[in-house]
Amino acid sequence: MDNRTYTIYTLMEPRNSKSFRHIYFTCFLVLYVLILFLNIWLTAVIVMERALHEPMYIFLCNLCINGIYGATGFYPKFLHDLLLDSYVIPSYLCALQSFVIYSSVECEYCTLAVMAYDRYVAICRPLDYHSKLNSLTCSMLLVFCWTASFVTVFIGTVLSNTLILCKSHIAKLYCDNWSMVKLSCDSTVTNNIYGFLIILCIFLCFTYTIVSYIKLVVACKASLECRRKFWQTCVPHLFSVVNFSVAMFFDTMYSRYGSSDFPEDLRNFLALEIIIVPPLFNPVIYGLKLKEVRKRLLRPCKNMLRK
Numbered sequence: 369m370d371n372r373t374y375t376i377y378t379l380m381e382p383r384n385s386k387s388f389r390h391i392y393f394t395c396f397l398v399l400y401v402l403i404l405f406l407n408i409w410l411t412a413v414i415v416m417e418r419a420l421h422e423p424m425y426i427f428l429c430n431l432c433i434n435g436i437y438g439a440t441g442f443y444p445k446f447l448h449d450l451l452l453d454s455y456v457i458p459s460y461l462c463a464l465q466s467f468v469i470y471s472s473v474e475c476e477y478c479t480l481a482v483m484a485y486d487r488y489v490a491i492c493r494p495l496d497y498h499s500k501l502n503s504l505t506c507s508m509l510l511v512f513c514w515t516a517s518f519v520t521v522f523i524g525t526v527l528s529n530t531l532i533l534c535k536s537h538i539a540k541l542y543c544d545n546w547s548m549v550k551l552s553c554d555s556t557v558t559n560n561i562y563g564f565l566i567i568l569c570i571f572l573c574f575t576y577t578i579v580s581y582i583k584l585v586v587a588c589k590a591s592l593e594c595r596r597k598f599w600q601t602c603v604p605h606l607f608s609v610v611n612f613s614v615a616m617f618f619d620t621m622y623s624r625y626g627s628s629d630f631p632e633d634l635r636n637f638l639a640l641e642i643i644i645v646p647p648l649f650n651p652v653i654y655g656l657k658l659k660e661v662r663k664r665l666l667r668p669c670k671n672m673l674r675k
Contacts, residue, residue: 400443435647438472462543474517615641
C-alpha cells in the first residue's frame, strides 16, 4: 500500500453490534445521563452551599467537572456510531477525541495529587492549613491541573498528527494518541520519547499521592481524631486513585505492548473503565462518604418525603 495520509479512521465495532446495537445504545445512554446527573448535582450543591466553599470541596468540584468533560469526549460519538451502525471518524475529530479523553485523564491525576496535598496539610499540619491553602493557592493549583494537562496532551496530539500514515484502522472503541502513532509509516522515535515523558509525569503524580498517604497513615497512628478524619475524607480519595491507576496501567500496557491474542471483551472493558468508572463512582463515593456533602445532597430528598 502506498504511503498516504488518511482523512478517515475506522474504529473497532463492538462485539455483535449488528444484533445488540440498540441494547448497547440504551445502556451507554443511561450511563452518560447518570454521569451527567450525578456530577452536575454534586457540583451544583458545592457551588450553591457557602459552607462547602473549602479547598477539599472545591477540588472535588473540579474532579466532577473533569468527569463531565472526559465523558463528553467519548459518549456522544460512541452513541452516534451505535445509532448509525457506522464506526468511522474524521482525522480532525479523532485528534479532538484523543485530546479530550487524555487531557481529562491527566487532569484527573493532577487533581487527585492536589487533593492528596490538601488532606496531608489538613491532617498533619492543621495550624498551617488556611495559610497554605488560601484562595490564591487553590486557584493556582486548579489552573495548574488544567493547564499542565492541556499543554502536554496538545503537544502529543500535534506530534502524532504530523505523521504520515499507512493504515487507518484503530483497534479501539475510541481514538487515542498511541493508536494513531502505531498507524504511521514514519519514524516514531520522537513520539515514543514524548510518550514516556508523559507516563513519567503521571507516575510522579501517582507516587506523590501514595507517599502523601503513607505519611498520613503514619501520622494518624498517634491520634484518634486524625484516624477519624483519615477514614472520613481520605478513603474515598484512595479508592479513586487505586481504581483509576489500575485501569490506566492496563490500558497503557495494552496500547503499547498488547497482542491480538488478548481477549477482546477484556480489552474493551479495560479501555472503557477509565471513561466509565471514575466519572460515575467519584460523585457517589464522595457524596456518600463526606458527611457535609451527603447531608446537603440528601436534603431535597428528605424535604420531598416530608411533603
